[in-house]
Amino acid sequence: MTDSNLQIxxxxxxxxxxxxxxxxxxxxAAQLxxxxxxxxxxxxxxxxxxTRFIVVSGEQREAFGELLAQAIQDLGEIDSAQVERVKHHPFRAPLLILAVTQIVEHQKVPEFEQILSTGAAIQNLLLSLQAQGFASMWRSGAVVESTLLKxxxxxxxxxxxxxxxxxxxxAKAIAPRAEQSTQDYVRTWSVDEY
Known part of the structure; x- marks a missing residue:
């Protein structure tokens, strides 16, 4: 990889x-x-x-919003204002992608590794979309636990x-992310320390 490609x-x-x-x-479709x-x-x-993905776009967002409202009620939400708010979540963006981890029983691959694999897949997805000029927001919330939704x-x-x-x-330009010092997050281990 050239230095200029690395910088990009x-x-x-x-x-x-x-x-x-x-x-x-x-x-x-090609960009997705x-x-x-x-x-x-x-x-x-x-x-x-x-990892699996489910795409919701266009007019399907309204039906998906109704499904989210049903799911949050199924989880016990009784506040009608909250239910209505959840119903409108799909209209926060023109396209939604649900990322799903289908756990596979495997004696050498624990569940947490499969969940982490999906997390890495999501990050690759976000970075690819950004490289193509798009923006995104990764959300979850209680509704993703709903058996009804599943x-x-x-x-x-x-x-x-x-x-x-x-x-x-x-919708508008966002200020660049502030550069962080890695000192508080990274250390070098040495057997002499312990």
């Missing part, structure tokens, strides 16, 4: 931010395919491929909805 890759990683106000345009291809290169012990999405109870990724174009 690092700049893309360093500039990634969650952006909550997203508008059209959303990625087209690039992002999904990037996602599927995530580390994956024994190549179990536990059932309506054709998932098993053991499947985990690892996030709902909102995708579109940033």
């Amino acid at each position: 890759v690092l700049q893309n990683i360093h500039q990634r931010q969650s952006i909550g106000h997203l508008v059209e345009p959303a990625p087209n 395919e690039l992002a999904f291809q990037a996602a599927l290169t995530a580390p994956d012990h024994h190549r179990l491929k536990p 059932e309506k999405l054709g998932l098993k109870r053991s499947d985990l909805i690892s996030g709902i990724i909102y995708v579109g174009t940033a």
